[in-house]
Amino acid sequence: xxxxxxxxxxxxxxxxxxxxxxxxxxxxxxxxxxxxxxxxxxxxxxxxxxxxxxxxxxxxxxxxxxxxxxxxxxxxxxxxxxxxxxxxxxxxxxxxxxxxxxxxxxxxxxxxxxxxxxxxxxxxxxxxxxxxxxxxxxxxxxxxxxxxxxxxxxxxxxxxxxxxxxxxxxxxxxxxxxxxxxxxxxxxxxxxxxxxxxxxxxxxxxxxxxxxxxxxxxxxxxxxxxxxxxxxxxxxxxxxxxxxxxxxxxxxxxxxxxxxxxxxxxxxxxxxxxxxxx
Amino acid sequence: xxxxxxxxxxxxxxxxxxxxxxxxxxxxxxxxxxxxxxxxxxxxxxxxxxxxxxxxxxxxxxxxxxxxxxxxxxxxxxxxxxxxxxxxxxxxxxxxxxxxxxxxxxxxxxxxxxxxxxxxxxxxxxxxxxxxxxxxxxxxxxxxxxxxxxxxxxxxxxxxxxxxxxxxxxxxxxxxxxxxxxxxxxxxxxxxx
Numbered sequence: 001x002x003x004x005x006x007x008x009x010x011x012x013x014x015x016x017x018x019x020x021x022x023x024x025x026x027x028x029x030x031x032x033x034x035x036x037x038x039x040x041x042x043x044x045x046x047x048x049x050x051x052x053x054x055x056x057x058x059x060x061x062x063x064x065x066x067x068x069x070x071x072x073x074x075x076x077x078x079x080x081x082x083x084x085x086x087x088x089x090x091x092x093x094x095x096x097x098x099x100x101x102x103x104x105x106x107x108x109x110x111x112x113x114x115x116x117x118x119x120x121x122x123x124x125x126x127x128x129x130x131x132x133x134x135x136x137x138x139x140x141x142x143x144x145x146x147x148x149x150x151x152x153x154x155x156x157x158x159x160x161x162x163x164x165x166x167x168x169x170x171x172x173x174x175x176x177x178x179x180x181x182x183x184x185x186x187x188x189x190x191x192x193x194x195x196x197x198x199x200x201x202x203x204x205x206x207x208x209x210x211x212x213x214x215x216x217x218x219x220x221x222x223x224x225x226x227x228x229x230x231x232x233x234x235x236x237x238x239x240x241x242x243x244x245x246x247x248x249x250x251x252x253x254x255x256x257x258x259x260x261x262x263x264x265x266x267x268x269x270x271x272x273x274x275x276x277x278x
Numbered sequence: 279x280x281x282x283x284x285x286x287x288x289x290x291x292x293x294x295x296x297x298x299x300x301x302x303x304x305x306x307x308x309x310x311x312x313x314x315x316x317x318x319x320x321x322x323x324x325x326x327x328x329x330x331x332x333x334x335x336x337x338x339x340x341x342x343x344x345x346x347x348x349x350x351x352x353x354x355x356x357x358x359x360x361x362x363x364x365x366x367x368x369x370x371x372x373x374x375x376x377x378x379x380x381x382x383x384x385x386x387x388x389x390x391x392x393x394x395x396x397x398x399x400x401x402x403x404x405x406x407x408x409x410x411x412x413x414x415x416x417x418x419x420x421x422x423x424x425x426x427x428x429x430x431x432x433x434x435x436x437x438x439x440x441x442x443x444x445x446x447x448x449x450x451x452x453x454x455x456x457x458x459x460x461x462x463x464x465x466x467x468x469x470x471x
Contacts, residue, residue: 003346003347006345006347007347007350010341010345010347010350010354011350011353011354014354014357014358015357018357018358018361021361021365022361022364022365022368025365025368025369026368029368029369029371029372029373030372031371031372122438122440127438
């Protein structure tokens with residue numbers, strides 16, 4: 001009986017002592033966190049994509065609240081609405097964010113691009129790229145192991161059976177994570193509303209590019225000649241579109257008609273219209 | 279002096295808490311995916327068990343033994359360590375934010391871990407003096423850090439290996455831990471305490 005009482009007392013005392021110590025420490029050592037940080041963090045999309053240049057949404061929220069030099073419009077996936085909310089919360093002014101979407105500059109699917117060798121290694125573009133620049137003869141093309149697909153924080157990419165990734169325009173937020181992880185630099189961020197896109201990244205001369213891939217841009221310049229607004233230039237044997245001119249001036253893209261390899265194509269319209277309407 | 283050195287080395291290598299006593303396995307597998315995280319975890323464990331087992335030794339010898347309540351050791355130690363880790367978390371958060379950023383996420387993982395409870399229990403069971411128990415505890419912490427760092431380095435290499443599908447991830451990590459444990463078994467009998 002005595003032991004039982006003693007046990008009860010000791011356990012009770014231990015509990016009370018530690019309870020009080022912790023309660024006291026909680027008050028005494030409380031660290032004040034600016035409540036604004038939590039509000040800003042709640043407004044962010046929580047994709048943790050890092051497109052803002054910070055380690056994650058929480059890190060950006062802390063930086064934008066505490067540092068007056070950090071602009072409120074760095075969240076790319078959140079676009080305009082989030083930038084407005086963050087600007088309002090932090091009392092900063094937000095210049096508009098330009099909405100954009102990921103675009104794969106390669107159409108060299110399995111049948112079209114010539115293979116240099118058969119690759120049996122780790123299913124990852126970075127690993128494949130270490131081995132002679134990958135298994136395709138064209139060293140500029142998409143390797144098709146889906147490093148971008150694995151890294152997309154919003155699940156917007158899928159790897160098609162022919163070995164090229166597909167970007168779901170409904171889900172793509174334009175954060176640019178895929179652009180950074182791609183070892184071939186084959187992904188570019190297209191401004192939303194772009195009319196045409198060049199589906200090739202090859203800087204090889206026409207004859208070489210054609211030998212490597214039947215979908216390659218040969219750098220022939222036919223699209224350039226057919227563009228009435230001078231929006232297309234040929235840089236390093238590759239057609240490059242100035243989307244700003246293109247979006248502003250062009251209603252009827254004539255450049256795509258004459259392309260011998262269909263390397264320059266119209267961006268699928270209906271998606272773009274929907275996106276802009278939202 | 280030699281006695282303490284023997285005790286230390288035996289806790290680090292011969293009786294390594296992870297690889298020969300199999301304590302603390304959940305954090306051993308959970309946090310050994312990359313090297314820098316496992317280093318942080320090793321340091322956090324060493325610090326926490328050193329402080330908490332000293333406290334536990336004091337409570338055991340000054341409260342439980344005089345009152346003949348040694349059968350309560352496990353329960354009291356659990357309460358003691360859990361509250362102490364909470365306290366440590368608050369203190370580091372307040373006074374050394376840099377340390378907190380490095381350890382913070384690990385501290386709560388350790389709060390109810392078996393290696394953190396096991397070390398003070400072994401200390402009091404072996405009737406160590408205070409100095410001996412501190413040396414033994416630091417040894418245990420360093421031993422844990424060594425084990426988890428070795429494991430993390432191996433697992434970082436393992437990413438590039440061609441592992442059969444059914445064994446991917448934890449499966450092959452368990453096999454690896456088994457081999458590590460076998461190699462540490464080679465030290466057994468080197469030092470007898």
